[in-house]
Amino acid sequence: MTGSEPIAVYGATGYTGRLVVAELARRGADAVLCGRSPSKLHALAEETGFSEVRPASLEDRDALRHAFGDCAAVVNCAGPFTQLGEPVVRAAVETGTHYVDTTGEQTHMRRVYEEFDDAARAAEVVLIPAAGFDYVPGDLLARLAGREVEPLSELVLAYYVAGFGATRGTLHSGLEMARAGGLEYRDGELRRAPRVPRRARFAFPVPVGSQEMVAYPSGEVLTVPRHTRTRAVKSLIALAGLAPVPLPGALVALAMPAAALALHSPLKALVDVAIDRLPEGPPEAARGAARFTVAALARGEDGRTARALARGSDVYGLTAVTAVHTASLLAAGHFAEVGAHSPASAFDPAEFLDHLGGHGVAWEAPAPAREAAV
Numbered sequence: 573m574t575g576s577e578p579i580a581v582y583g584a585t586g587y588t589g590r591l592v593v594a595e596l597a598r599r600g601a602d603a604v605l606c607g608r609s610p611s612k613l614h615a616l617a618e619e620t621g622f623s624e625v626r627p628a629s630l631e632d633r634d635a636l637r638h639a640f641g642d643c644a645a646v647v648n649c650a651g652p653f654t655q656l657g658e659p660v661v662r663a664a665v666e667t668g669t670h671y672v673d674t675t676g677e678q679t680h681m682r683r684v685y686e687e688f689d690d691a692a693r694a695a696e697v698v699l700i701p702a703a704g705f706d707y708v709p710g711d712l713l714a715r716l717a718g719r720e721v722e723p724l725s726e727l728v729l730a731y732y733v734a735g736f737g738a739t740r741g742t743l744h745s746g747l748e749m750a751r752a753g754g755l756e757y758r759d760g761e762l763r764r765a766p767r768v769p770r771r772a773r774f775a776f777p778v779p780v781g782s783q784e785m786v787a788y789p790s791g792e793v794l795t796v797p798r799h800t801r802t803r804a805v806k807s808l809i810a811l812a813g814l815a816p817v818p819l820p821g822a823l824v825a826l827a828m829p830a831a832a833l834a835l836h837s838p839l840k841a842l843v844d845v846a847i848d849r850l851p852e853g854p855p856e857a858a859r860g861a862a863r864f865t866v867a868a869l870a871r872g873e874d875g876r877t878a879r880a881l882a883r884g885s886d887v888y889g890l891t892a893v894t895a896v897h898t899a900s901l902l903a904a905g906h907f908a909e910v911g912a913h914s915p916a917s918a919f920d921p922a923e924f925l926d927h928l929g930g931h932g933v934a935w936e937a938p939a940p941a942r943e944a945a946v
């Protein structure tokens with residue numbers, strides 16, 4: 573990391589926040605620990621050796637501004653972001669601090685892109701929502717595949733995730749997505765996704781092979797049209813990979829964004845209570861056992877296709893790696909331009925994926941070929 577200003581972590585005491593703080597420590601970076609609970613932050617400081625603790629509630633605008641004021645970037649890990657995200661984004665822009673978060677929620681991403689882009693440009697900062705596993709690899713792969721055969725009739729993102737144990741934070745955020753409903757990108761426009769998600773098959777390379785998939789409202793629906801000329805973005809997730817999830821009964825469904833769409837909002841309070849009784853998240857060994865394959869299939873309007881693919885493990889560990897790498901690149905001034913961006917519109921996709929190679933991610937983006945995979 574270059575640059576002498578520290579990186580702030582808001583929500584540092586949560587499951588993801590602590591992984592982000594650990595990744596900053598591993599990289600030898602300077603971190604400022606921020607969040608709502610002074611006692612939890614001081615305990616984390618003792619654990620990690622980072623001494624700078626700045627408690628700030630989301631309602632306290634001055635405290636948030638003080639917390640980020642001398643930092644190069646802030647990584648926001650306090651979700652659900654649809655509920656909690658806005659004050660942190662605003663404070664980052666007001667203090668001229670680059671902003672990164674770990675959301676998977678379309679509603680929050682859209683707000684950052686549509687409501688904060690102008691202010692970010694004026695403040696000469698970069699805002700990158702969804703800089704975790706959701707949706708860094710997918711967005712980068714989409715660009716690598718898409719640019720080979722642009723303009724596109726369709727860009728398909730296909731996820732296979734096995735052995736994924738959702739954290740409480742992910743489940744609460746899944747509920748938030750259920751309330752908001754989903755967006756899809758079709759005929760060159762953002763549209764409301766159908767309540768009953770579409771099914772499809774997708775042919776992954778072996779060993780995953782052909783899978784039954786369900787459409788879900790991913791962040792690439794919002795990010796890909798920002799950098800690639802396409803008439804549609806379709807996101808699919810493999811049903812088989814999602815089971816078994818080490819969570820009880822109905823809550824399994826909430827780990828699946830598509831199934832979460834079926835949840836009606838009056839249930840939310842009850843389910844929130846049930847989620848809070850679960851363990852915080854998967855222990856380290858279980859985390860490492862999660863395996864993923866993400867594929868991007870670009871279909872050119874001229875009939876050509878191109879594919880890019882990444883494989884790896886440990887979705888939560890990787891989220892910390894991608895969020896910290898994003899913040900570090902911003903802190904070092906290594907980005908295309910200021911404003912609200914996706915990973916692929918801010919950075920060189922191949923270079924970013926190469927960095928993930930050091931964390932067990934293998935990727936490929938072969939040359940264009942004629943094929944029919946879905």
Ligand SMILES: NC(=O)c1ccc[n+]([C@@H]2O[C@H](COP(=O)([O-])OP(=O)(O)OC[C@H]3O[C@@H](n4cnc5c(N)ncnc54)[C@H](OP(=O)(O)O)[C@@H]3O)[C@@H](O)[C@H]2O)c1
Pocket residue numbers: 582583584585586587588589607608609612629630649650651652653656674675676702703704705706707739740741742743745746852853887888891
């Ligand atoms: N994109 C991805 O691939 C990916 C991966 C991992 C996580 N995530 C997302 O990241 C978020 C965090 O997940 P997690 O598992 O780390 O959740 P978590 O363990 O529950 O942590 C939530 C964090 O938010 C803070 N927080 C909650 N309510 C707050 C409030 N009203 N004011 C201020 N801070 C508040 C908590 O503070 P306290 O510690 O004081 O309670 C905690 O630091 C979720 O939205 C999740 O979906 C996404």
